[in-house]
Amino acid sequence: MPKRKHSLEVRLLMHRLRPKAKLKVIGEEKLLRENEPFVMVCNHGMWHMPVAAILNLSVSFRPWIHDVMLKKETCKHELEKILEKIPEISERMKDRIASFGGKLVSRILNDFDPIPVVRGCSREVIKTLQISIEALKNGDNLLIFPEMPRCSCADIDQEAKMAEQLRDLYTGFAQLGKLYFRQSGKSLRFFPIYINREKETLQIGDAVCFDAGNDAMAEKHRISGELYRRLKLMAEN
Numbered sequence: 001m002p003k004r005k006h007s008l009e010v011r012l013l014m015h016r017l018r019p020k021a022k023l024k025v026i027g028e029e030k031l032l033r034e035n036e037p038f039v040m041v042c043n044h045g046m047w048h049m050p051v052a053a054i055l056n057l058s059v060s061f062r063p064w065i066h067d068v069m070l071k072k073e074t075c076k077h078e079l080e081k082i083l084e085k086i087p088e089i090s091e092r093m094k095d096r097i098a099s100f101g102g103k104l105v106s107r108i109l110n111d112f113d114p115i116p117v118v119r120g121c122s123r124e125v126i127k128t129l130q131i132s133i134e135a136l137k138n139g140d141n142l143l144i145f146p147e148m149p150r151c152s153c154a155d156i157d158q159e160a161k162m163a164e165q166l167r168d169l170y171t172g173f174a175q176l177g178k179l180y181f182r183q184s185g186k187s188l189r190f191f192p193i194y195i196n197r198e199k200e201t202l203q204i205g206d207a208v209c210f211d212a213g214n215d216a217m218a219e220k221h222r223i224s225g226e227l228y229r230r231l232k233l234m235a236e237n
Contacts, residue, residue: 010111021055023195027204031059036186036216037136038207039176041227043166044145049115049195051169053143054112056202061141064173065109067116076102115142125172130181134180136188146170146224166194166228167237174223177210187212192227194234205230 006014031038040061042053045219068074076098083094115131118124128223132142156226179187189207196203211219 003150004222006182007111010108013108017051018055021052023052023056023200023202025056025058025202025204028058029189030204031057033143034189036189037139037141038189038191039136039142039144039173040191040193040204041169041173041230041231042143042145043195044147045195045197048197050145051191052195052197052202057143059104059141061143062135063112063114064117064132064142065112065114067118069109070106070114070116072102072106072209079105079128122237129172129175132176133183136176136180137184142176144173146173166231169224169228169231171220171224174220176220177223178212181210181212190223191225192230194231196235203234205234 031040040053040057043049054063068078079098079101080094083089083098086094089097106214115128115135116130135142146169148170149167174190177188178192180186187210189209191207192205194205195201208223208230210223214222
C-alpha cells in the first residue's frame with residue numbers, strides 16, 4: 001500500500017528527528033516483499049522504541065496507541081506522571097511542559113491514524129480488534145507494542161533502564177490471526193521487530209504465520225510465545 005501522507009507539521013518534525021534517531025535497519029526486505037497486509041510486533045521500552053520505529057521503517061502502517069495518549073488532557077496527565085520523577089525541573093516548568101506537550105503529542109499521534117487501545121476493558125479490547133481487522137482488510141499494515149506494562153520507579157533513570165529489558169507479551173493481540181482468517185480466508189503474518197538502542201539497530205525477524213489448523217486458544221499462545229522467543233534471541237545477539 002502507498003505511504004500515508006502526513007500533515008506538514010508532522011513531516012517537518014520527522015525530517016528534523018530522523019537524522020538524530022537513525023538506526024541500521026536489518027531485514028526490511030522481508031516486509032517490502034510482502035503482498036498481503038501484516039502485523040509488526042515491536043519491543044516498546046519507554047517512548048524511544050515507538051518513535052524509532054516510526055522514523056526508521058519504510059513501510060506504511062497504522063499503529064496501536066494507548067488511548068490516553070490521543071487526547072490532550074489525558075496525554076498531559078501521562079506526561080505529568082513522567083515529569084514528577086525529574087526533581088531538577090521546577091513545578092511551574094513541569095506544568096508548562098505537560099500542557100504544551102499534551103497538545104502537541106496527541107495531535108502528532110492522531111496524524112498517524114492510530115488504532116486506540118484501551119487497557120482493562122474487554123468491550124474496548126474487542127473494538128480494537130474489530131478496527132484492526134477492518135484496517136487489515138483495507139490493506140493497512142499494523143505496528144503494535146504488546147509488551148506487559150513496565151514497572152514504575154521513583155527514579156526516571158532507573159525506570160528507563162528497566163524499560164530497556166524485553167518484557168513478556170500479552171496474548172490478546174494474537175487473536176487477530178483467527179479473526180482475519182475467518183473474514184478473509186488468509187493466514188496473517190506477524191513479524192517480530194527488535195530495536196536495540198545500544199547497538200543502534202532495528203532488526204526484523206522471520207514472520208510467525210497463523211495456523212488455522214490449530215486449536216484457537218493454543219494458537220494464540222503459540223504466536224505470542226514464538227514472537228517473544230524470536231525477540232529474545234535478537235535481544236541477546
